[in-house]
Amino acid sequence: METIHFKTVDPVSQELLRGASRMGLGLNWERYEKQQPQDGFLRLGLSCPYGCLQGPCRIDPFGRGAERGICGLDRDGMTAALLLRLTLQGVLEILPADPAGNSGEIRWPASIRDRAAAAVKSLGGAPLSSVAISEGALLLARPSASPERLARQALRLALYGTGVASQARTKSSAGSMPCSAGYGLLAGEAILVGVTGRASQSLIESLMEKAAALKKPEVRLVSLGDWIPAGGSFLPIACTSGEAETVLSSGKVNLVAAGPGTDPGILALCAGMKIPVVPSAENPDAAGILKQASDAFDRRSAAPFDFDPKLVGAGRVNLGDAEIAAALQEGSPAKIALLGGTDSLLLSLGYLPVEMAKALRGEDYAVASWGDAAAWMVKQELPVALLEADEGPLAAVSALASAGKLPLLKGICFSGLRNCRELTLALGLAALGMKVSLATPIPLWGSEPVRTLLREELAAMGGILTHFDHPVRAEELLDWFIRS
């Protein structure tokens, strides 16, 4: 059985985890362990994703039990349908980013327009529009389409979703913004307000405004893993999303402003530790929140965990194409690697970002990162280019393409997947002819034909999607980058 030996590479986090376990706080790791072993059928893609609700039917991966679902669907159809279902969900997650622009045909940025056109042609040539969504939904209504059809539709949707994301991006992105990350942000006597999820911009800004006036103790707003732009910079990031609960267990955070997308585990932990939680969706009053935080600060336990103020790294997140291109080509590297994405408990937290950034730098790669991985690299003060958390890799591809430097890009690796959106983006990037890898397994191992199909379809577009049947090891991933 797969097991994990080290939960995190950060020694402070390890200390916090020990403290949490002394206090009997379970945190996400305990939940992870209690989930083991996870449903083998789902992990393999052999649990039917169709909605007939007679099952879910499952197919015996070793070919000695059920070979087909009740309707007659075989393992290849089942796996391909799951891929389509995940991609469809990913597209639906992307749509709100560009509420106005997703009705017609995608308007790709000029730099990748040709690649997109080639990909669309390879997938049959029908122009990409929101019709792909209803087509996908229809295919998932009853299992009648072939695995080929399902896989191709998944790729079309991934391409469409990636197009919508890039459309949304071209409208809003320019310049760069400073950021900082590390446990030092939690050091000293201060009222700490942790922000999680997609908290509303206006709330953050009014909180910052009100907090600026307060001294002794001062009030600090920190993000617990999310990259939240506010007032010309990113909210300081205390920890990555995988360690939000670890940090909360320290007792230093006095209040949590929870935006949509906050994990239920965080809310439950706050309830257990009597940390007040303010849902940002309810448009609360900033002064009231700070009052609550200050009250909680006064009630704080005698000796909460103290952090070393030196543990802070800083950087700049590049948003505009020009800035991204400049950052990636600083020092005129011959090779560029993109490595970013979300924390995954399948791997020691921080292991891939930190190990890989160092190793790739050692091999003369320029490294760019986004998301949790980027926060890890900032914490460690590694010399890497930082990208926006959601569209980072897409932005980098588009920027490099406009600068004519796309051949320098040797690969894009997702260190973990937070949601279907990221999977869709990874697929979409591969469909645009990129070399993409996923550090954690995706549920395609139940069907070799589907994996082959996906590989061949992507190869026809010049792209690669590498995924592993185990959480990837750093040396495998380094090898993957180097062999391109």
Add this chain to the structure above:
Amino acid sequence: MKVIGIRKDRCTGCKTCELYCAAERCSESKTLLGAVQEAPAPQPRVHVEGGPNDAFPLQCRHCLQAPCIDACLTGALCRDEASGMVLIREDLCIGCWTCTAFCPYGVITPSPERKIALKCDRCLYMENPVCVDVCPTGALEVVDLEEIEKLLHEKRLATAKAAAGVPEGSLLLLDQGRSVKS
């Protein structure tokens, strides 16, 4: 003697035990995602049996009078004196499948590719059987038969005592342990 006990009320029929047994005990890679790519396909030594409301995992019961041992043509099936379990010596098994015809539980499975019969050995050389470790609902448990005997004895004793205290002609509700006047 220790055996794998089953809490029938807890089994949901999810077959997790099957998948991980095959991966751990029959594959080269020892991981599920790796095992499914292997040929010949790994085989589990536990099977989920029964219908929608009474699923339960079934593996070798290590019968005290095991018909498979008598049936074995080569002596490959033997009882391990230390653990009391029925084991297959794979070096002696010639794949004649006679044992499979004698196991009333149907838990000895032929592996035609490897030309040996497979059966549960309670993961003898591991700390805990895989199926027990992976069961998400705790339906599988390693239990000591003597402990079970003790429990049954206590239950019998309690029942007998309860029965003795019931006036003649009245009804004893065993589950509640109290009597009802008729």
Add this chain to the structure above:
Amino acid sequence: MACIIVGGGVAGFQAAAACRAAWPDRAVTLIDAEKEAGYYRTLLPQFIAGGIAEEDLFFPPRGVDPLLTVLRGVRVRSLDCKERRLVLENGETLSYERLILAHGGDPYLPGILATAACGGIFPVRDLTTARKTKEWLADHRNVLVFGGSLVAVKTAAHLRHAGFEVSLVVRRGHVLLRALSPEAAKVVENHLRDLGIRLHVNAPLEDLRIKEGVISGLKAGGEWLPCDTLLVAAGTSPDTSFLEGSGLLTDGELVVNPALQTSDPRIFAAGDVAVIAAGGEKISPNTWPQAVSQGKRAAENLYRSTPLPLTDLTRINAMELHGLAMVTLGPPVDGAEVISYERPEAKVRRELFLIGGKPVGGALIGDISAAGTLHALIHSGRVIGSGEAALLRPQATGVIPFPEPAGRREALILSSKR
């Protein structure tokens, strides 16, 4: 001397072991006519074909037991029930308190073969002959196997697999006449042909051709079949020679009750030599697993005041014929209803014979899943339900039947009463 066991086959050895376990203070003497005793007779076909080494034929050695004596190469001349003693061919006498007769049978050699005086003819029965056969086969490649028994089929398949030219000649009906229905036998026969065995069924033995003292052909079913080796596996006949005049025989047969006791309560019998009278029938299963359980039960019954009967007298057997697995659950019975599942293209036929709704036998060819469960079902003597009938459908798993709506069973009845 306490107990004597005659016969060093599996029944005898099991009896000896069980006797030492059940009656630890009784001494046991096991006597056997062969120079070697204690080997797996069922492996002889593999051994002859070179598929198994000689040292792997023997039972795993047991620890030293001062109360167990094994005498090899000793033949019994006669039995004196009154004096409770055995007279050996070397003139010695052995007296016993209890006796188990488990000396098996002799290979049955039909008429002209029994008297043929030439090289190249071997019965498949004992190790001594098997060794000679193996030696002979080193420079003879054209083998004719005579007989339709399990041993004959196994021998033919193993030799063919080892690269020999093999013909299988079956005197009557089809292969495994005593175990399979004609339909099931057809599947096996097709498989044997696919292995490259030349099959001659319903071919009664007519003549032999001998060239320079060695067999060179056999006429069966009106056809001359050339060969340089003839292996005979046409069944065994119980060896009752030294029992003549002992008073134990009924019509030349050693008949025992289901507790394996002969007419002399001190004498038991087990294995091929025993004919069990149970429920108005005479049964001699002649299978390996039966020999094991009979040997065991006979020994356990030796000193019991009320010997326990052997309840499972089914003739279950299993084998793997190089790609075709099969289990026979009991012979076809006249007038039985047959329920079956068939997929000839995959060489699968699974059938059960029912009398009054109770399964009494059957066969699983090509797919042997649920064999043990069906065996248990036959043994239970219950009327079969539709869920249990569904066990006939081949399945890799799922031996505990999943209850099905009534009425489905009709679909399984493919052939009507025979």
